[in-house]
Amino acid sequence: MENVKPGDKLLVHAYKHNGNLYRSWDSGIVLESSEKHLILINQEVLITEVTGRKWKTNEPAIWFFFKDYWFNVICMFKDSGINYYCNLASPFIVESETIKYIDYDLDIKVFNDGSYKILDLKEFNRNRISLKYTRNIIETVWESIDKLKKMIKEKKDFFDHDYVTKLWEWYLQSGFAK
Template sequence: MSFPTTGSSIQIQSYKHNGQLHRVWEETVILRGTSSVVIGGNDRIIVTESDGRQWRTREPAICYFNSEQWFNVIGMLREQGIHYYCNLGTPFTYDGEALKYIDYDLDVKVFPDMTYTILDEDEFALHKIEMNYPKEINDILRRSLDELCSMINQRKGPFEPEFIENWYERFLEYR
């Protein structure tokens, strides 16, 4: 698998299980790009939804993708502290055009005090039936949700103290 080079600017594209494009984030700057980990930064970028609607992010964010984990993490730097938004989905791929993954609906919102809420379980249940998610996918996602919650509780990976701040400092060097 190829991987994006440090300092390059790429798109991030999420898809649904049925192959339909779900969302596109423009202009994420690659801070670290390897075959196993991609860390990117962006600030007030345009996001395009599958129906064509567009909106702009409100704050700087650091994005963390791992090729072996069925989730990705976005750390948003807000005045009240770092808020995280975690998407359960396939490990990323990169094809030279964009970093891509399949979004499987379940999300985890993490607050600055490291408490969290699991979101969109109803959407996951509906899409599991509508798009006929295989049992293996359901099992992987449940294990991945447990792994993600454990990382949050233990403050590991992108949830380590100062992880987001340190990568944000690097992001500022590219602006």
């Protein structure tokens, strides 16, 4: 990984299995960087879809990327509380000031009360055939779903409201905030 440090601004690129860029996010701010993970702050970030559609995020968020897990997790601070969006995806790399990962379609949306919903199953089933996902990738994605469901139930780490709230407060006091 490049020499990424707190306060750095990075782009985020999500690719599909065939290597095509799928979606990009501008200027997330690095909150924490280690050999195992990267924590990014998203606040009013411009998102560009492959179709050319552009939009900005509505709420501030903390985004967790992992070297050893096949998912990343966005903690969104909404008026109704903290919601989470889990992207089933390859572990990330950083290259040319850009976080890069492969999106494997499935997502889990976790609500403030801990309930959750698995999203985009049809897209996953369509793409696993058309983009020729290997058996190993398919199994890894489903194992990652099981791991996430357990973490959600246990309210561990990034699913702990107190933990992510403290991270957000630290960010606001860090001098990195807009």
